Amino acid sequence: MRILLTGHQGYLGSVMAPVLSAAGHEVIGLDSGLFADCVLGPAPADPPGHAVDLRDVTPDLLAGIDAVAHLAALSNDPLGSLAPELTYDINHHASVRLARLAKEAGVRRFLYASTCSVYGASGGDGLVNEDAPLKPVTPYAESKVRVEDDLVKLADDDFTPVFMRNATAFGFSPRLRADIVLNNLVGHAVLTGEVRVLSDGTPWRPLVHARDIAEAFLLALEAPREAVHAQAFNIGTERNNVTVAEIAGEVAEAVPGAKLLITGEAGNDPRSYRVDFARVRRALPGYEARWTVKAGAAELVDAYRAHGLTKHDFERRFTRLARLSDRKDQGTISEDLRP
8 A cells, every 4th residue: 555654753653664564565754753853873774755744635635546544743641731822723623624634635543642641631540442431631631532533433334543542652763752651651761770659659651662563553454444444543552551550660670780779749630541452453354463561662762772871862952842942932832843
């Protein structure tokens, strides 16, 4: 297939593009380039692509495309709350517009990167599946719910939207993110010798490696229409349903000598949920998220040390909120988000 991959210069896109290409597909990228310089180690070899803001996509960019894998967004809860109006403009309105343009251009399959954050205030120790009530607690998660609601209305015999509700990503990517929980805790441990948790450590989090997300997208692109049409899939594995304290414990083991500190100063985080991933395994035979939290922590330790991670890069360049907060303070955030 000829696949348009939005966000191909992001954290997940830099892992997904080579996975799709290795499977024999032609990948065309689309990215504003906002985080293209977030490189740790050798720069990735990007597929050919369009340097376009998601809000400025034109119909001609969808011509001849068989499928879209839509990753591009202002991503994660703190960043979404920095400028909620931009979050809804980019994550919601521009995503739905992209899907409409794709449908009009004859694109048959549209994979949307949603999130397990849509279950945000579910609480309890029971597993939530795709039919559970959605309880988003942030603009980021709310924007994802709105897109799912709008895209399902576009589904018909010729257009198949699929909602990939990814668990919290982790793992090394050539374009690093330091503001997701495992990547962040490992970075602090390597740079400071401390694994510091500001909450009480009790909230549940489902985690999934970036590579396992990429494999799920590949299988969903290639699956028979009837297996995925207009459905939501939780992407991850039950064994990576872990508490924040358990994540911190794995990091402390991965960094010899690191001191584990659970301060509780930020209080109890209301976002807590454990997720059922059975549906994706049934729909996509052969899919299994293989990376464990322990293996991911070890991978990150090796990568951070091998590529010389610095405190400044970790806290500023590889942290989405820090980068855009700097621009907001300078009054340039709107310009930076529309090159």
